[in-house]
Amino acid sequence: xxxxxxxxxxxxxxxxxxxxxxxxxxxTGANCKTLSLADRLSMRPKGWFHIExxxxxxxITVHRPDxxxxxxxxxxxxxxxxxxxxxxxxxxTGLVEGAL
Numbered sequence: 001x002x003x004x005x006x007x008x009x010x011x012x013x014x015x016x017x018x019x020x021x022x023x024x025x026x027x028t029g030a031n032c033k034t035l036s037l038a039d040r041l042s043m044r045p046k047g048w049f050h051i052e053x054x055x056x057x058x059x060i061t062v063h064r065p066d067x068x069x070x071x072x073x074x075x076x077x078x079x080x081x082x083x084x085x086x087x088x089x090x091x092x093t094g095l096v097e098g099a100l
Contacts, residue, residue: 037095046091051084053097062087 041048047064054073058080062070074080084094 048093
C-alpha cells in the first residue's frame with residue numbers, strides 16, 4: 001500500500017501531461033463537496049502561481065483573477081527565487097511542482 005501526503009495526487013494536476021485528467025471535485029456525502037487543490041488555489045483573492053521545470057529551466061506560471069495567465073521563463077535559479085519572492089510579497093500563493 002502506497003502512503004504519502006494526502007494532496008500529493010492533486011499536486012500532479014499541474015503537470016502538463018496530467019492536467020486534463022484530474023477530477024476537480026469529489027462528493028463525499030449527500031451535501032458535502034470536497035474542494036481540490038486547484039479549486040482552493042483559484043479562490044485566493046490576489047491569485048496564485050506554480051513553478052515547474054521545463055527543459056532544465058524554472059518556469060513560473062502566474063494565475064491572477066480576471067487576467068490572462070502570465071508565463072515567466074527564468075534565466076537562472078536565482079532569477080526564479082527573486083520572482084517567487086516578489087509574487088509572494090504581492091500576496092500570491094505559490095506551489096512548487098513535485099514539492100508535495
